[in-house]
Amino acid sequence: MLTKLWKVDKNVDNLxxxxxxxxxxxxxxxxHVVALPTETVYGLGGNAESDDAVAKIFAAKGRPSDNPLIIHIANQAQLANIVREIPEMANQLMEAFWPGPLTLIFNKQDGKLSEKATAGLSTVAVRMPDHPVALALIEASGLPIAAPSANLSGRPSPTTAGHVHDDLDGRIAGIVDGGPTGVGVESTVVDCTGDVPVILRPGGITKEQLEAVVGEVSTDPALADPEQAPKSPGMKYRHYSPNAPLYLVDGEVEDIQQLVDEKRAEGLKVGVMTTEENRERYQADVIYPCGRRTQLESVAEALYDTLRAFNESNVDIIYGEIFPETGVGVAVMNRLTKASGYPIIRK
Structure with a gap:
């Protein structure tokens, strides 16, 4: 399949x-399936009303079909057409954070969307992206667009059109290049079908921000317990992973350096994922900073690009620092622990 590429300036009028x-x-x-930019990561878009289009999304990604997809819309009329009711808490959150990196889960209307898109569930996850190219494309199509991240399943999510091309060239119909994304980690997913909103996936909107709007917000216990099955789209299987095994270390620079030295003595090529503050303190084969520790938003923005950079370096093993689980740091650590798949090394 020939994958078309369109470059679009997101800053022009009347996109x-x-x-x-x-x-x-x-x-x-x-x-057909087309990759599009959002403010979080690039999404792999297809007609959410079509079984055929949704099947193409799963096939292109190599994603298990029991993993529901997030539906992207451009206006409130599209939302009203696919959900049964809109709770007051959801109205408050939409007014505060839409368009933006917040996905809300509603009870769905039957017969409106492909059952493949919702994995046969009675609920649907919906968001309105804060990216002019994405909004223009959704509006021009007149369709609700199912769009998981535009990467091969298991790989780090794409934050540039180049990342999408690396993973999916020849597997999808087209890529709309709207420049690099901004937030870096995916949207926060909040279940609005109960009495209290529940965070199912941490992301670009923090728990503190949500609580400032609606008061009490709880968190899915599965986020802290790997034995429980997660309820959120995109959280059921391990992903975000670089090619080399990634080990997270809760310790000082000296502790990580000791691990690096041991593996280098075994003849392995070792990488370290650190921050700008610590990059000069390590001696390793490959050292990549991922934002600044004093600015966790910069870590989130650089996270997937840094994980992908290690693939180009052909390291055998990666050691990474951990981050405070406050604010967007909750989302950063959620993605890092899923990318690692190993218990955190405690020093």
Whole structure:
């Protein structure tokens, strides 16, 4: 399959009229799959009403079909068409954070969406992305767009069109290049079907921000207990992983350096994922800083790009620092522990 590439300047006016947007929207209406930029990561978009289009998403990613997808919309009319009711807490959260990196889970209307998109569940996850290219493309297609991250299943999520091309060239119909994304980690997923909103996946909107709007917010116990099955789209299987095994270390620089020295003595090529503050303190084969420890938003923004960079370095093993689980640091550590798949080394 030939994968078309369109470059679009997100800052121009009337994006919906641009030929690149119209061409990509036509492919979506024909039930092809197209990658598009959002403010979090690049998404792999397909018509959420079509079993055929959704099947193509799963096939392109190599994603298990029992993993539900997030539906992306451009306006409130699209939301009303696919959900049974909109609770007051959801209205408050939408007013505060939409468009933006917040996915809300509603009880769905039957017969409106592909059952493949919702994995046969009675609920649906919906968000309105805060990216002019994504909004223009969704509006031009006139469709709700199912869009998981545009990467091969298991790989780090893509934050540039180049990342998408590396993973999916020849597997999808097109890529809309709207430049690098901003937030870096995926949206926060909140279940609004009960009496109290529940965070199912931490992301770009923090628990503190949510509570400032609606008061009490709880957290899915599965986030802290790997034995429990997660309820959120994109959280059921291990992913975000670089090619080499990644071990997270709760310790000082000296503790990590000792581990690095031991593996290098065994003849292994060792990488270290650190921060700008500590990059000069290590001696290793490959050292990549991931933002600044004093600014966790920068860590989130750089996270997936850093994990992908290690793939280009051909290291045998990676040791990574951990981060405070406050604010967006909760999302950072959630993604890092899923990327690692190993218990944190405590020093």
């Amino acid at each position: 919906i009229t641009y030929p690149q947007i119209r061409q990509a929207a036509t492919l979506l209406m024909e039930n």
